[in-house]
Amino acid sequence: MDAAALVHTSKGAVRGFRRGTTAVFLGIPFAQAPVGTLRFAAPVPIDAWEGERDATVFGPTAQRGDTGITLIPEPSVPGEATLNVNVFAPADRDRDAALPVLVWIHGGGFTSGSPASRWYDGDAFARDGVITVVISYRIGFDGFGLIDGAPTNRGLRDQIAALEWVRDEIRTFGGDPARVTVAGQSAGGGSVLALMTSPAASGLFSGAMAISPAIGAVTLASAERFAARVADRAGVRPDRRGFASVPEERVLAAQRSALAPHLARAITSLATLLDDGLPLGPVIDGDVLPRHPLDALSDGACADIPLVIGSTDDEFTALTARYAGALRVVPVPLALAVLGLRRTRRRAYLERTRRRGTAAVLGGFFTDRVIRSTVLETARARGTGPTWVYRFAWASPVPTIGVACHCLDVPFWFDHLDADGVATIAGTPPPDLATLMHGAAVSFARDRDPGWPAWDAETRRARVFGAPASAPAVERDAYAEVAPLV
Incomplete structure (x- = not known):
């Protein structure tokens, strides 16, 4: 030994x-x-x-x-x-x-x-x-x-x-x-x-x-809304007794189900995802x-x-690189505008970024909003x-x-x-x-x-x-x- x-x-x-x-x-x-x-x-x-x-x-x-x-x-x-x-x-x-x-x-x-x-x-x-x-x-x-x-x-x-x-x-x-x-x-x-x-x-x-x-x-309000969605999908009250009454697998399945519409909305409104984050x-x-x-x-x-x-x-x-072909026809300023970046900041950001092409700029924007801006802040x-x-x-x-x-x-x-x-x-x-x-x-x-x-x-x-x-x-x-x- x-x-x-x-x-x-x-x-x-x-x-x-x-x-x-x-x-x-x-x-x-x-x-x-x-x-x-x-x-x-x-x-x-x-x-x-x-x-x-x-x-x-x-x-x-x-x-x-x-x-x-x-x-x-x-x-x-x-x-x-x-x-x-x-x-x-x-x-x-x-x-x-x-x-x-x-x-x-x-x-x-x-x-x-x-x-x-x-x-x-x-x-x-x-x-x-x-x-x-x-x-x-x-x-x-x-x-x-x-x-x-x-x-x-x-x-x-x-x-x-x-x-x-x-x-x-x-x-x-x-x-x-x-x-x-x-x-x-x-x-x-x-x-x-x-x-x-x-x-x-x-x-x-x-x-x-x-x-x-x-x-x-996560704000308390956002957390409360998400908990209510999970409880609804699990078929229980949104309290400890309710969640404890069902097995772990059922709560996990309800969690995934509750996340799905949030992510679906994010696809059509990525600005919401970037601003609010995951619940x-x-x-x-x-x-x-x-x-x-x-x-x-x-x-x-x-x-x-x-x-x-x-x-x-x-x-x-x-x-985003995998969608480079489809994104090629989308103007970069328009894509950033859809994501909620206002004109003055959009211009300043595009002047400073080293990335080129809509796919690269969008991927870089997600990178910068979610991670790199946190580093700077x-x-x-x-x-x-x-x-x-x-x-x-x-x-x-x-x-x-x-x-x-x-x-x-x-x-x-x-x-x-x-x-x-x-x-x-x-x-x-x-x-x-x-x-x-x-x-x-x-x-x-x-x-x-x-x-x-x-x-x-x-x-x-x-x-x-x-x-x-x-x-x-x-x-x-x-x-x-x-x-x-x-």
Whole structure:
């Protein structure tokens, strides 16, 4: 038996396994299974257990079935104990090493995603002296639906409970609870911004990384309307007793049915989708999420917490590229007007964008409205708070991708280009780029400095990863092209 793969937590012993120089512990529960009387409840701490708990396989996931909506292979694992964590630590660590810790929150639009993806393996971080903790949380209506009689933002509460587990247990894995970086991509990046502005998460991390953040801030009114639609389709009252009276599969089917007309309306009125967002995600409840994260950041929330934030250059242009032929006959200004961009801003935006052709401009507009404008708004909102901004500019050589698309940068941050599925969207990427990006993440987790100048209101500098050799590695006036949208 490898002693490095046995850890004694406050709740009991967990037996993982050694993989090369990494000690891996999978599926460790941080809260009780959210079923039975705990369904739609706030997370409840796990009870202690006798003997050794096996931690050699991924735990159950909140995702049921492969949704196929992301480019990241994120498998579903059946089972009830979905509130669990995966820990990757140096196998030969000193138990008193007090190593920095990276807590990773997966994406998936708050309705899908899984911590069981090999893309999130922390081997490279462990190699470089950083412990990685990948957390699970409730998604979809179970996690974020507004239910009368049930606590709000159960998914965010799960994330906070996982961070509390890290605070209480990470020392025994060799980590330092005072050196925790919370990081995530897409909905995970949006979760990071929400956690930065949640009083319940105060003191649980000392650094943050928001990668391609899809901000979640659903109004109470919108959440109430959506809950009523789900209840109607499930045939129950829109309260906890009603939803608890039907099985999980029925609520999930009702959720999908309730989302369908919203998405259908978005096809005919994309401006509505861009303005209102999806109806599932963190809810501005006056409690766990008191205000819109951007408003709270503007007023100084987490002003002392160092933050790295950025996006890929073309998060969603690959989606519109498939319609390039049909869109060729549509004038670009008309298309943007239909999407609600007024004339003055439309002209300013078209003058600054580097994209050409209706399909590319529309995909870029979605990218800029949904993701890149959040990066710029967050950097501005932070004022003099320690903030480092980046751009991921490396375009995939895969013909069906061809750009720096959503999710493409994740294996670079993890220095895990050999993970299953990476070659499908990245081809054969330059390994030095992964070395640079992963090194920046390690430096930030360890020293709170990713290695390039911080953002300031005058120079607005950003690190550009994957830019042509002739372009500067650090760009001034970054994200200027999205300024007309914010």
